[in-house]
Amino acid sequence: MKKDVCHFAGGRLLPALLSAASLALAAGCASPCKDSAFGKYDDAKEVEIIELERTAQSWDGAALPDYPVGRPELIVRRYVFPRGSKLGWHHHPVMNYGIVQQGELTIIGLDGTEKTVRAGEAVVEMVGTVHHGENRGDKTVVLDMFYISQPGTPIAVQHPEIAK
Helix, strand or coil: CCCHHHHCCCCHHHHHHHHHHHHHHHCCCCCCCCCCCCCHHCCHHHCCCCCCCCCCCCCCCCCCCCCCCCCEEEEEEEEEEEEEEECEEEEEEEEEEEEEECEEEEECCCCCCCEEEEEECEECCCCCCEEEECCCCCCCCCEEEEEECCCCCCCCCCCCCCCC
């Protein structure tokens, strides 16, 4: 194993794991939390690499745009959707993808196309197409999104004029 992969156990990972375990116990679930999206990995014996997604298309089947030219800016955001909440209509001028960490998020295109993404699943977002996301489930949604942008480029453009 490469040194840069293997240094986790003796370095920064142990405090992070202890902190995560403390949070889990404080939240009232015994460690490990078998009901989490990641409970199935609790008994892993070695490093496992799982490719969640490899595609040149967004979830609605549209081709992703060409990669931008110039210096990149990578942005990582965590979205928390309480039960019954939704984002307003918007579109992304940049490529982005994410992983639902908890709950179920339904993404709806302006044309009515829908996709529900569940905990542990990846989603490649639409680029240039108006849509919104909503939590129709019974649990708070936690979504981590990764944006591939350039400095000064917005990652989302809101469309408050749409009242559907």
